[in-house]
Amino acid sequence: MTRALTLDDWILAGIALAAGLFAAFLSRAVLRWLAKHAKRTRWSGDDVIVDALRSVVPWAAIAGGAAAAAAVLPLTRTVQRHTNQALTVLLIVVVTFSAARVIAGLVRSVTQSRSGVAGSATIFVNITRVLVLAIGFLVVLQTLGISIAPLLTALGVGGLAVALALQDTLANLFAGVHILASKTVQPGDYIRLSSGEEGYVEDINWRQTTVRALSNNLIVIPNGQLAKANMTNFMRPEQQLTILVQVGVAYDSDLEHVERVTTEVVAEVMTEITGAVPDHEPAVRFHTFGDTRIGFTVILGVGEFSDQYRIKHEFIKRLHRRFRQEGIRIPAPARDVTLRQGGLSIPQQRAAGEAGDVSAARLD
Numbered sequence: 001m002t003r004a005l006t007l008d009d010w011i012l013a014g015i016a017l018a019a020g021l022f023a024a025f026l027s028r029a030v031l032r033w034l035a036k037h038a039k040r041t042r043w044s045g046d047d048v049i050v051d052a053l054r055s056v057v058p059w060a061a062i063a064g065g066a067a068a069a070a071a072v073l074p075l076t077r078t079v080q081r082h083t084n085q086a087l088t089v090l091l092i093v094v095v096t097f098s099a100a101r102v103i104a105g106l107v108r109s110v111t112q113s114r115s116g117v118a119g120s121a122t123i124f125v126n127i128t129r130v131l132v133l134a135i136g137f138l139v140v141l142q143t144l145g146i147s148i149a150p151l152l153t154a155l156g157v158g159g160l161a162v163a164l165a166l167q168d169t170l171a172n173l174f175a176g177v178h179i180l181a182s183k184t185v186q187p188g189d190y191i192r193l194s195s196g197e198e199g200y201v202e203d204i205n206w207r208q209t210t211v212r213a214l215s216n217n218l219i220v221i222p223n224g225q226l227a228k229a230n231m232t233n234f235m236r237p238e239q240q241l242t243i244l245v246q247v248g249v250a251y252d253s254d255l256e257h258v259e260r261v262t263t264e265v266v267a268e269v270m271t272e273i274t275g276a277v278p279d280h281e282p283a284v285r286f287h288t289f290g291d292t293r294i295g296f297t298v299i300l301g302v303g304e305f306s307d308q309y310r311i312k313h314e315f316i317k318r319l320h321r322r323f324r325q326e327g328i329r330i331p332a333p334a335r336d337v338t339l340r341q342g343g344l345s346i347p348q349q350r351a352a353g354e355a356g357d358v359s360a361a362r363l364d
Contacts, residue, residue: 013069020065024058031057049102059094063087089140096136104129126206172207175223180204185226185233190305194230197221214306234305240277243300243308245315248293250329255294258328259284262298265322269300269315275307276300292331 031054038047070083104125179185185201191211192198199213209226211219234241249258266282280301288295300315302308323330 016068016071017065020062020068023061023065027057027061028054047105049106051101051105053098055101056095056098060091063091085143088143092136092140092143096133096139099136100129100132103132172223175227176204176206176209179209179223179227184236185209185231186235189233189235191234192232193221193226239304241302241305241308242280243302243312245298245300245312246295247298247319248290248295248330249323250292250331251294253294253328255286257326258296259286261322261326261328262296262319265315265319266298266300269311269318273311273314275303276311277303292334 031050035047035050035054038050067084067087070087107128108125185191185204187201187203189201190199191201197211197213197219199211199219202210202212202218204210204223207223209221209223211221213219247262249255262284263282266280266284270276270280270282271278283299284296285299286294286296298315298319300308300311302311320330
């Protein structure tokens with residue numbers, strides 16, 4: 001301290017602090033008003049930016065008021081420097097966390113607004129947040145006068161050891177990035193792996209992919225395993241798909257009549273059942289002379305994979321009812337079994353026959 005504190009010094013310092021607090025409350029009120037207007041817009045990015053500014057601007061006003069108060073007080077150079085350094089670090093920390101929130105929010109907003117990008121994939125959001133926080137940490141160290149060059153060197157050497165120890169984790173991380181970058185799998189897709197797991201992709205994070213089965217159970221699959229597995233994506237290249245239903249009619253059926261009736265039922269199902277494709281062209285294809293029936297395939301169009309069960313259900317019910325009304329017979333499989341007496345006897349059965357007068361039989 002270069003001189004003794006006076007009443008005027010305390011008054012000026014108090015005015016500076018009060019001005020900083022007043023600016024903080026005023027800015028917060030203005031930003032609250034801006035947040036209400038930002039919610040009315042279609043773009044969600046402005047909501048993220050205003051929300052971050054509501055954290056940064058008030059703290060910046062308070063730090064500015066504290067710095068002005070410290071400037072008017074007769075402090076020594078060392079105390080003044082440490083005070084300014086502490087306020088700078090505080091401001092950097094606040095800006096870093098706010099920037100991490102803004103950038104992560106913008107990344108999430110972009111990914112959710114574009115169908116070609118992972119809509120709910122948290123891997124990009126997490127990586128972005130970690131990078132921003134790491135940069136802010138390095139800036140704080142540099143502000144405090146700590147050289148970051150040795151730290152970066154140590155991190156480079158230690159990173160090699162960590163990479164060797166976390167091979168599986170890093171493999172899952174890069175596999176997840178590769179999956180999302182290649183756009184072969186996105187959240188919302190219905191997939192089936194060669195190992196049998198299937199369901200809707202809920203999320204792809206830095207380590208694993210979460211899949212929700214039709215039973216509403218969650219299946220957790222490591223990204224490395226997902227990248228190496230043979231997989232069928234029922235949502236790509238397009239969400240609509242066709243399903244096949246096998247039907248058979250008796251040999252004495254009029255096939256022209258069968259085809260016409262089946263086509264009418266298909267058109268009815270396609271226009272009346274939710275999840276069907278209304279503009280799907282009905283297709284009936286005869287293909288097999290079976291043991292008791294003539295087999296044919298009916299091709300149905302569905303909006304997405306899970307719709308097929310409801311559409312099959314309704315189609316089979318309506319086709320069965322219509323065939324009964326039209327007198328079209330669907331034969332049940334039949335087998336003729338012939339039993340013949342004598343010819344061969346089994347020793348144990350013959351002995352039993354001698355004791356109980358039971359004859360052996362042979363099934364040809």
